[in-house]
Amino acid sequence: MSFFDDVKKFGRNLTDKGKDIVEITKLNSQINSEKENIKELYRKIGEQVYEDYKNSGESTYGELCGQIAEIEAKIKELSDKVLELKNASKCPSCGTEVNKQNAFCPKCGTKIAQE
Numbered sequence: 001m002s003f004f005d006d007v008k009k010f011g012r013n014l015t016d017k018g019k020d021i022v023e024i025t026k027l028n029s030q031i032n033s034e035k036e037n038i039k040e041l042y043r044k045i046g047e048q049v050y051e052d053y054k055n056s057g058e059s060t061y062g063e064l065c066g067q068i069a070e071i072e073a074k075i076k077e078l079s080d081k082v083l084e085l086k087n088a089s090k091c092p093s094c095g096t097e098v099n100k101q102n103a104f105c106p107k108c109g110t111k112i113a114q115e
């Protein structure tokens with residue numbers, strides 16, 4: 001084999017390596033995208049389990065569901081503080097944020113309790 005054949009072969013190997021790298025990057029990106037799909041399904045399973053727990057009051061994952069319930073209570077508490085600072089409340093009927101100066105919900109017309 002001549003020197004020039006070696007050079008050509010070397011060059012082709014480099015090109016193949018380049019293609020491999022592109023292909024590997026593409027495949028890894030597909031793998032990551034599929035992993036994201038799994039995560040999304042995990043999230044949906046979790047939501048469904050928690051929904052069942054709220055409806056039935058029991059679950060194999062009761063302890064974890066209880067933690068979510070605690071966090072939800074904390075979020076409610078924090079949200080109430082925000083509403084208080086904004087001098088607003090939530091419409092008891094549709095949940096729209098209503099300024100306390102309003103006597104009625106601007107969205108659904110429900111009377112807002114005045115304090």
Ligand SMILES: [Zn+2]
Pocket residue numbers: 091092093094095096105106107108109110
């Ligand atoms: Zn309303």
